[in-house]
Amino acid sequence: MKLELRHLAPYLPYKLKGFYDGENEGIEIMRGLVEDEIITDVDQFELTDFKPLLRPISDLSSDEFDMDTISKGAIQFLDETANLPHNSRESHIGSIQYCDMKKLLEWKFDIFGLIKEGLAIDINTIL
Secondary structure, three states, X not given: OOOOHHHHHHHHHHOOEXXXXXXXXXXEEEEEEEOXXXXXXXXXXXXXXXXXXXXXXXHHHXXXXXXXXXXXXXXXXXXXXXXXXXXXXXXXXXXXXXXXXXXXXXOOEOOOXXXXXXXXXXXXXXX
16 A cells, blocks of 8 residues: 555645654645645655654544544444454545544544554654
8 A cells, every 4th residue: 555645635624744754854744735746835745755643543532632522433433444454444434424534634533544554653653
C-alpha cells in the first residue's frame, strides 16, 4: 500500500501536520494537494515524502475527547475493523455517519489505518 491523495484529502480542512521525508525535523502543515504533491507554507513535497501525524484509534478512550459527540456505532465499527487489512477496512468505512467521520478527521484520527501500514506517524510517539 502507498500513501495516496484520497487518504489525505479528507484532513485538508483541519490543518494536518506531518514530517517531510519522515524526518522528525520541522513539522509541516498541509495547506493543499495538487496531483501527487502536498503544499505547505514552506514548500511543495512529493506525496511519498510526507508522513502525516495521526492519532491511533485507541486514543479514542482518552479523556481528552468528548465521546458524546461521536455515536457508539462509529466507535464500535472502528474497534472492530482496527485489525482488518487496509483494503477491507476502507471498503467498509462508509458505514460511519458523516458527522462522526467529520469529528474523527478534525481530531486527526487515523481512520484509514495508515499508522499500521507505516505511512503515518503515531502522534503519541513524538510527544
